[in-house]
Amino acid sequence: MKKRAYAIIYSALSIMLGGIGIQKFYLGQTKRGILHVLFFWTFIPTIICVIDLLKFTFMTEEEFDEKYNKIELTNNFSNNKKESNIIKQSLKYNKLINTISMKIKDNKLKENIKELNELYKNIIDISAKDTSDNKIAIKELEKLLEYNIPTIVKIINTYIDLEKSKIEQDNTKLKNDIMDSIIAIKEKLKTILDTIYNNNIIDISSDIEVIKSTSKR
Structure with missing residues (x-):
């Protein structure tokens, strides 16, 4: 991109x-x-x-994306507006997560969010390519957009508010819960990518078997 x-x-x-x-x-x-x-x-x-x-x-970033990344994102989906919109919305969240995470002071949490967002971007990149994997990636993106990704944005903003808060109370448990949530979503994204890659391996293996069987005739 x-x-x-x-x-x-x-x-x-x-x-x-x-x-x-x-x-x-x-x-x-x-x-x-x-x-x-x-x-x-x-x-x-x-x-x-x-x-x-x-x-x-x-x-603005939005104007630049609209003008110079539009063809890149919609070429493969010119006949499927829904898929194109899913990718565009996913990219907006990807950029938003990157922007708001810069405000976090805790380096460990910031690093986990960065890793999460990189995994998320990998799924977006796969979905934008005209390959056998993009259909799976699109479906997973759609599911993520329904709850997981908006929730990630919400809890990151909550953590930022906690860091800014001057209220004298112990927020350690809530902060730990937020960290655990980030790690849990990060592992979920890894599982999604593994599923996509494994599906690709199965497809390639099937193609190889077909080639082998036809070459013996």
Whole structure:
């Protein structure tokens, strides 16, 4: 998935290197990137790079995703709007979890949330690919969106509120329960990924057996 921050960095680098259009290649606009390289000596590409830098700087993450990640996310699901919406919603939660977890001071909890979110992103990535695994991944994402993922966001915010709270009381048990919940969901995501990978192995094994049987005829 393309990142707005990288687009900003590549635009700035492109300006410093004479407008060679690195950001165009990053965005998948190969033809435009080649034109930048061919005509960098005219300084027109440099001006375009400046415009791109300003555009990416003031563009929100949502606007960037909508414009530059939309094709990537919906190409495989052009005939299935529901699947596309599931992926988009999952990506929003993935980004939200990453953002709010930055506010947590407890490094152990923050690390567990990071691992959880990486596992979650792996499932999203699989669901966005046109492979035999994506149907399973989509179904699992849909289930996760019904309860687990929104709940994770809720309990992370609860933990942040507890850390900010000035009320003199022992919140240790509640904090431990939150940690246990994060770890439990993390293990659930690992199980989901194992199921997806095992299904892929079974499919490959079946294909191999078919090839072997047909080759003997």
